[in-house]
Each structure stands twice: as C-alpha cells, then as structure tokens.
Amino acid sequence: MSWRRSRRWTGAAPGSRGCTEVREIPIWRGGRERASLDVRVLRDYRGAPLAKVAAAPALLVHRTVAELRAAAEEPVDLPALWDQIAHAGRLLEAAGLGGCSPDEHARLVTLSTGAPIADSRRALAELARGMAQVRDALRWQTPNGQLEPLLTHRIEPAPGKSCGWVPVGRVLGFIAPSNHPAVHLTWVLALAMGWAVAVRPGADDPFTPWRVLLALREAGFPVERIALLPGEHDLVPALVEHCDRTVAYGGPALEALLGRDPRVLFNGPGRSKVLVDADAVGSATVAFLVDCILEDGGRKCTCASAVVLRGEAPGLLEAVADRLQRLPLLDPLDPAARVPAWKNPAAARQTPGAVVEVDGLTFVRPALVLDVDPSDPRFGAELPAPWATAARLPAGADPLPLLRGSLAVTLLTKEAALVRRCLREPTIQKLFVGPIPPWYTEPGAPHKGRLADFLFTAKAHREAVIPWT
Template sequence: MREIPIWRGGRERTSLDVRLLRDYRGEPLAKVAVAPALLVHRAVAELRAAAEPEADLTALWDRIAAAGRLLDAAELGGCSPEEHARLVTLATGAPLTDSRRALAELARGMAQVREALTWQAPGGTPEPFLTGRIEPAPGKSCGWAPVGRVLGFVAPSNHPAVHLTWVLALAMGWVVAVRPGADDPFTPWRVLLALREAGFPAERIALLPGGHDLVPALVEHCDRTVAYGGPALESLLGRDPRVLFNGPGRSKVLVDTDAVGAAPGDPTPEPNGQPSGLRTHKPASSSTSAEDPVTFLVDCILHDGGRKCTCASAVLLRGDAPGLLEAVAERLARLPLLDPLDPAARVPAWKDPAAARLTPGEAVEVDGLTFVRPALVLGVDPADPRFGAEIPAPWATGLRLPAGADPLPLLRGSLAVTLMTKEAALVRRCLREPSIQKLFVGPVPPWHTEPGAPHKGRLADFLFTAKAYREAVIPWI
C-alpha cells in the first residue's frame, strides 16, 4: 500500500494521524499522513526561512524544466508514470486514459516553464522576474515586486494539471505550502519528488495533507493563497483579497448556425472538394477534432471526462440547425459506462454514490460502480438552477435561441466561453465582459489551454505588484 507523508523543512515527516484513502470500489489504496492545522504556522515559518529574495531564478527554471521531463518518464518513489496514472484513476474515478494524458499535460507545462512565464509577465518576457523592473519604453521603468514570499495552495482532485499553478509560483521565486486534494495526494507528491530529483531546493515546498481545517490556517499564515472549491468554500474565502479563489467554471459554447454551415452528419461539399461548416476551419492549437459540429460539441463536454472546470456546462444554439443538439445528446447518451481502468473508458465513476444522486444528472449503477449518465439536457430554462450547472461529469444543458437574440446575458459568469460566431461585435463585447475569464473564437474548445496562459486572470498579477521607480539622470548606483 502506498504512503503519502508530510513534507516540510526539506524532508519527509510522519504523523500520528493517518487517513486511509480508498479507491472507487471502496478498497484500501494508500495511507496518507494528516497534518494538523497547528502545524501550518511552523511549516510556513520554515518556508520563510528558505525564501531567498535573491534566489537564482534561472537555475530554478532549469531544475523545474528537468523535473517536468522526469515527471512523465522516470520512476519516482518506486512509481512509474503508468502506475501513477493507475493510482490517480483508482483514487478519483477519472478514466485511465485521461489520468495518463493529464500527467503528460502537467509535465509539458513544467518542461516549458520559461515559455509559460512569458504569459505571466508584462511585456511577454520573463525578464521582469529577474530584474524586478518593467520597462515600457527606453529610459522609463517601474518596479515589479512580489507582494509576499509564501503562497498557500489548496488543491482540488478534479484534474492533475492544476498543480502547474504552484510550480509557476516557485518559478517566480515564491515558496509554497500545498494542501493536496482529498482524493489525489499522489500528483503533488510526484511533482515534489521530480523537483527534488532534478536538484530543486525542496525546502522551498511544504506538502501538508489534511482536512478543511488547514484552509483557514493557510490563509492566515501565508501571504497569498490560491484555493479551489465549491460554493461552501467560496462563501468562506471568495471575498478575501488574500485569496485567489477558483470555483465552478460554468463554461459555455455558443454556436451560430451561420458559422456552422452544414447540418450535422451531412456536410455539404464545396466546389474545391472540401466540406463546408466546421470542416473548413482548423482549431487553433487545439487537440480536438473539428470535422463536424457534433464531434466538436461532444468533445467540448466530454474531454477529460467532463471533470475540468473549463469543460462545457451549457451549449447555446442561436438560429435554426435542426437536429444538431439532438445529435450531440444522442452521441453522449450512447457512451458506454465502463470501469475507469478500462482503456476505452471515457466517463468517470463516482466514489460517493450519494453525491452523484444529488446532482441534476441521472445517477446510475453499473457493475457495482456509480456514474452520472452523460447527457445534453435540452429545453432547460435559463432561470432553472440546472442551466449551466457544473458537475464533474460529461453533463450539460442545451438551449435554443432565436436568430438575432443577444446571448451575452446567458454567457456572463462563465470561466470559459467558446464563440462559434461571425459576429465581431459580440466577440468584442465578450472580450470586455469582466465576468468571462477566458474567450475562444472559432472551433477552439473552452478547455483549451497553454501552459502559463491566464486562467482566472494571471497568477503573477495576484502575486506581484508594480511600483513607481525612477533613477536620477546622473549615475547614482
């Protein structure tokens, strides 16, 4: 049985309190040390002592990149990448193929840490992290300084790639205290082992497995905290300026029929032999297939088992495209409900059957496992609480709008929005809408991302601030 320890002060620590982590069939999977809330103060003090203001960031970047290459290829702590994916699947119910792909996504982001930082700094270069200055024009500069030293990170268990966030904070010179998600302590532990193996100073990281009682302690003792959670945690932390809170995404896709073209499943050839509609477009830097609108929309909902906060929770169809939404619903309904360890599985299993039954979806039991049946539920009124509701499964609501209707009121409050439209004015309005965090135009799924790209704003804008800075004309330093 695997064991996940506490990590602080650059080494493993034991705990008198150990939690037994079970898999999605209820079988014992791992023993996880539990850090008491009273330990947070000491762990953060150790991190502060390890936080060197003049740390060699370029050396840290090299080691993070090396750790990324190890993460997806090496045996770490006696665990291969394949075994790690199996453990994550058993612990979370996520399909095995998705767990393996997620590890590769995280590893790629770490290996490309320099490129990721270009998204984070003003001017599109990591230079401000090295110099502490921003130069908007020759002879003009301002300071670029961290607002603290210690970041708390309250991790979820829905997707391993979220751990790139705290790795980027390390790359920016911060030290980090991570509270792993309850179901997936394996991923942050593997990341830590990869960093240590690559020569990264591991005393700059604390791994503190534990319960909800650790969250207020992290917020109190750390300078900034990034947290993921649901409405209950949002009500506790959502208005705290020290916290960057990531709640349900409620991401959406808008499809204009004049942008789609051909009816689903029956693309009309163009004179050059290419079919019309989505087949004539290429998704920008996207792995999804854009060969027909049904395939595209299913992938927006189904990708990574629907567990990402950027998977589509609602599809809006503006105009007349008979059968399009019905075809998507039928494709989702036909998905087999398989054991997540089956390489063909696409739908996650739920460890907590009671939680599955509380969702707006249909909870079903197959071979002793609980699933929320994949669905696109049509005709849900926007005032209905089910509209756009996010659950960690390939489940979404579909809504038809008349041609010419303004969809923006229904798109507000979305983490990510994909606009399949030719209406430039709508694109501009959505780009300026403060409640939409990510916007994609054309056949780019809402879950599309690039390492370091803004998620809920830029992480660096939360961790750094600009300062007035001016040097005398006469050389002074």
C-alpha cells in the same frame, strides 16, 4: 526518498496490477518527510484501501510557513530553478520516482478519483509538458512577455522610463482540487517566480503533488521551498491566515468560507459555455460539441456545461445528446473508458443528472439536457462528468446575458460585434472564437487572469544618476 508501502491491503480493484500494496503519503516540510500521528485511509472507487495519508494539524501551519519564509529569503538563481523545473517535468512523465512508474502513477490517480485511465495518463503528460516548457509558460505571466523582469524586478514601458515589478509576498498557499492533475502547474509556476509554496493536496489525489515534489527533488530543486500538507478542512483558514497569498479551488462551501478575502484567488465552478449560431454550423459541429463536453471525462472546469443555440439548426442538439447517451459506462481502468465513476454515490444522487449503477460502480449518465430555460438552476450547472444543458434562442437574440459568469466561452459565430462585447465582458475569463474548445489552454496562459498579477505588483521606482551629491 522512496514510497513507503504497507502490506495490509488484502484486495485490489480490477486491472490495478502494479498497485498491490497500500501507499503512504507523508507530510513534507523543512526539506524532508515528516510523520503524523493522524493518518487517514484513502480508498479507491470500489472501496478498497489504496493509501495511508498523513494528516497535518492546523497548528503546524504557522511553523511551516515560517520555515518557508526563511527559505524564500535565501538568494536564489532563478534561471537555475527554471532548468531544474524543466528537468523535473521530463522526469515526471518518463522516470520511476520513489519506486512508482508513470503508468502506475496514472493507475493510482484513476483508482483514487474515478477518472478514466486514458485521461489520467494524458493529464500527467500535460502537467509534465508545462513544467518542461516552464520558460515559455513564464512568458505568459510577465508584463512584456520577457523573462528579464523576473530577474531585475523592473519593467521599462518606454526608453528611459521604468518602474519596479515586485512580489507582494514570499509564501503562497495552494488549496488543490482532485478533479485534474494539471492544476499543479500553477504552484510550480509560483516556484519558478521565486515564491515558496505550501500545498494542501486534494482529498482524492495526494499522489500528483507528491510525484511533482519527488521529480523536483530528483532534478536538484531546493525542496525546502516546498511544503506538502495533507489534511482536513481546518488547514484552509490557517493557510490563508499565515501565507501572503493563497490560490484555492473548491465549491460553494469553500467559497463561503473564504468570502471576498483579497489574499485569496478562488477558483470555483467554471460554468463554461459554447454559443452556436445556426449559420456557423458545419459537418463537424456535432463532434466538436461532444468533445467540448466530454474531454477529460467532463471533469475540467473549462469543459462545456451549457450549449446555447441561436437560430434554427434542426437535429443538431439532438445529435449531440444521442452521442453522449450512447457512451458506454466502463470501469475507469479500461483503456476505452471515457466516463468517470463516482466514489460517493450519495453525492452523485444530489446532482440533477441520471445516476446509473453498473458492475458495482456509480455513474452520472452522460447527457445534453435539451430545451432548459436559462432561468432554470440546471442551466450551466457544472458536474464533474460529461453532463451539460442546452438552451435555444431565436436568430438575432442577444446571447450575452446567458454567457455571463463563465470561466470559458467558445463562440461559433460570424458576428464580430458579439465577439468584441464578449471580449470586454468582465465576467467571462477566457474567450475562444471558432472551433476551439473552451478547455483549450497553453501552459502559463491566463486562466482566471494571470497568476503573476496576483503575486506581483508595480511600484514607482527611479534612481538618480550617480554622482548626485
């Protein structure tokens, strides 16, 4: 299997050597590539053609899921799958796959998304590491941290007592975003737990799931358990309807479409935050807060969207704002770039950020907007850029109302009672105490809960001792 290439591309973005031809991303189903009469042109952040992407019709979903369901019913050796996934992770970062090197892949992702090239390289390494460490990642998912329940479908809470722990279905739909490649570890973990998966790639990054598929195939994984269905938004309700479970990433429009469907694990804006108590401020706090906002170009849903300062720390927030404002706005292919470019200038102008045009590229200028009232809609608003807001509270005030509704929260506090309250708060999904950024994670660690809690359920189960007649 190899990349197909078209020679219609007459130009290339600066620094894009090695990507001199238009790539083609096919549909993948039934263990092989499939063509489509409907093909869209994916353009880079300067408007040049970058890839031709096949578009799967929504009517294809029913047949594809039926094929996946049949594949998932076949007996499978899970430990062998884990070995293949781990091998694929090593190939992902080090090997040429389909004629595309890891470095060229990172350039493709940068050109298609506007993410800085250093971030694209680091994201590929993060995804590869998670796959290579798939057994460790799975230990985060099981009820007792052991792999045995995935093999026996039983858990033993106490000696002589057991219950079933079984999948709630066979086929997972995955509605992927384009903000960060590492999210694709989620559907790989579902494969590792015995599910088959239908992936709809993000509109701007079909390259990462395609590379993962190529790596898995090269490693010997039974790729008939995977479907890759690039396409339009009409694929989303079709996948939700026909798959047993669906993991989806998106904004308010997609959330409104999916509603409260219990078959869907929806991941929307993170609105992640950092609380800083004045008595916890140290010499490294400014650099730490900048890092919380800036990591991966601010594109992760766990990058800080808001900072809450409780008490008096003169100059702290101003210093963070100054460092962000001074960041240079460079072409994303520049190794020194830290700020993403926006492919859609109109979308950038709809944000509360300051839009800047540099060398024909559109940026939202990095910022920490000071003294934003918590009731202001800008407070905690999430942009795919290093842009955040800051609010101040008097010493002793209760910050929890401002921290609710956050995917991730970091507390720089010495108040143990606040830590306990935040840990118990159901609208905070991830909690870190001390100088641990909200975007910190380990492969397989809970994100919006554990994936396995969405894909598996406990079942009462007891067997009488034979003979029982």
